[in-house]
Amino acid sequence: MTETDVAERKRSGDIPLHGPEGFEGMRRAGRMVAECLDMLTEHVKPGVTTEYLDRLAFEFIRDNGAYPACLHYRGYTKTICTSINHVVCHGIPNDKPLRDGDIMNVDVTLILDGWHGDASRMYYVGDVSRRAQRLCEITYECLLRGIAAVKPGATTNDIGAAIQTYAEAERCSVVRDFCGHGVGKTFHASPTILHYVEPAYNVVLEPGMFFTIEPMINLGRPQVKVLSDGWTAVTRDRSLSAQFEHMVGVTETGVEVFTDSPKGLDKPPYPLG
Numbered sequence: 001m002t003e004t005d006v007a008e009r010k011r012s013g014d015i016p017l018h019g020p021e022g023f024e025g026m027r028r029a030g031r032m033v034a035e036c037l038d039m040l041t042e043h044v045k046p047g048v049t050t051e052y053l054d055r056l057a058f059e060f061i062r063d064n065g066a067y068p069a070c071l072h073y074r075g076y077t078k079t080i081c082t083s084i085n086h087v088v089c090h091g092i093p094n095d096k097p098l099r100d101g102d103i104m105n106v107d108v109t110l111i112l113d114g115w116h117g118d119a120s121r122m123y124y125v126g127d128v129s130r131r132a133q134r135l136c137e138i139t140y141e142c143l144l145r146g147i148a149a150v151k152p153g154a155t156t157n158d159i160g161a162a163i164q165t166y167a168e169a170e171r172c173s174v175v176r177d178f179c180g181h182g183v184g185k186t187f188h189a190s191p192t193i194l195h196y197v198e199p200a201y202n203v204v205l206e207p208g209m210f211f212t213i214e215p216m217i218n219l220g221r222p223q224v225k226v227l228s229d230g231w232t233a234v235t236r237d238r239s240l241s242a243q244f245e246h247m248v249g250v251t252e253t254g255v256e257v258f259t260d261s262p263k264g265l266d267k268p269p270y271p272l273g
Contacts (some may be wrong), residue, residue: 002067015182015190017208022115022184023249023256025211029066029117030247030258033108036060037121038263041270044123046100050082053106061110067076069109069116074265076231081120088216088224088241089178098148100126103136103197105243108145109187118212119243119259120245124268132240133268138170139217139242140267146195150205150248150255155188156193157202164196175216175241177224178233183247184210207252214245 018026039060040053058079061068068079076092083091083105084098091105098104107120122136145162167174180193191203193213220239227234235241244267247258260266 001125015203015206015209016184017206018184018210018249019208022208022210025113025115026117026184026247026249027109027256029112029115030119030260031117031262032061032064032066032112033110033117033119033247033261034261035064036108036110037119038261038265038273040106041123041191041265044104044106044125044271045098045128046102047097049095049097050084050091050093050104051095053082054078054080057106057108061108064112066110066112066117069111069118072185079108083107083232083241083243085240086235086238088175088218088235088253089243090227090231092231098125100124100248101128101132103128103132103240103242107243107245114185116185116187117244117259118183118187118247120214121261122242122244122268123270124154135172135219135240135242136268138167138172139215140244142167142174142195142215142217143213143244143246147214147246147248147255149256150213150250152205152250152252152254153209154205155202156191156205157199158198159213160194160196162174167215167217173218173220173222175222175224177219178214178216180212180214180245182209182211205250207250209250210247210258212245212247214243216241216243
């Protein structure tokens with residue numbers, strides 16, 4: 001989501017609130033997207049192409065009665081996004097083999113019975129450097145801290161503060177150009193979820209709100225640029241970037257995560273075999 005999208009969300013002020021039927025629909029969609037990410041785990045290894053991973057994801061989604069939400073979305077031609085090393089988000093799958101030492105985010109969104117499931121995880125390709133592992137660990141902790149801030153009466157800036165405070169204390173930076181978003185029957189809705197504090201935008205959380213929390217954390221500076229393909233966002237200083245994403249709902253007492261891994265594969269390294 002771009003800064004223009006953020007401005008549109010600010011103007012709209014229209015945030016859907018969902019009841020039990022919505023929660024059940026999002027549980028089903030969230031579980032399926034998590035199962036898709038689980039399925040890909042054993043295939044992420046040196047020499048494998050992201051085009052192959054994209055095909056696996058497409059087949060899994062269609063075989064399970066869902067539809068890949070990113071396919072043909074605003075002209076995007078693939079099922080998943082594969083963002084490697086200094087790619088922040090929206091990396092396009094291609095026929096270039098993964099290399100030993102790469103880190104990669106895989107972002108999957110699908111539509112099941114009208115409900116969107118949206119989540120992403122980091123994967124290690126072979127033997128990954130300690131600094132790359134540390135970045136992934138910090139980013140995952142940012143996600144957990146953001147989720148822990150969600151409850152009725154809290155605000156979107158509580159989420160941003162939890163993420164920003166931890167990331168910057170670990171000498172990393174939070175990407176500003178992209179953010180989380182409302183989700184449900186539509187792919188992108190209100191509220192906007194910034195992963196940093198923005199006094200000009202602060203929404204009170206209410207039961208029935210659904211949204212993603214998806215911090216993008218850089219080892220270097222926060223600035224990014226979008227390549228000529230119109231999608232791939234990279235760090236301007238070529239520093240490593242990592243991202244994790246969960247889809248959550250605000251409950252009467254706290255938060256429900258819709259996209260937890262059924263196999264416990266939420267954070268690398270993942271067991272082999």
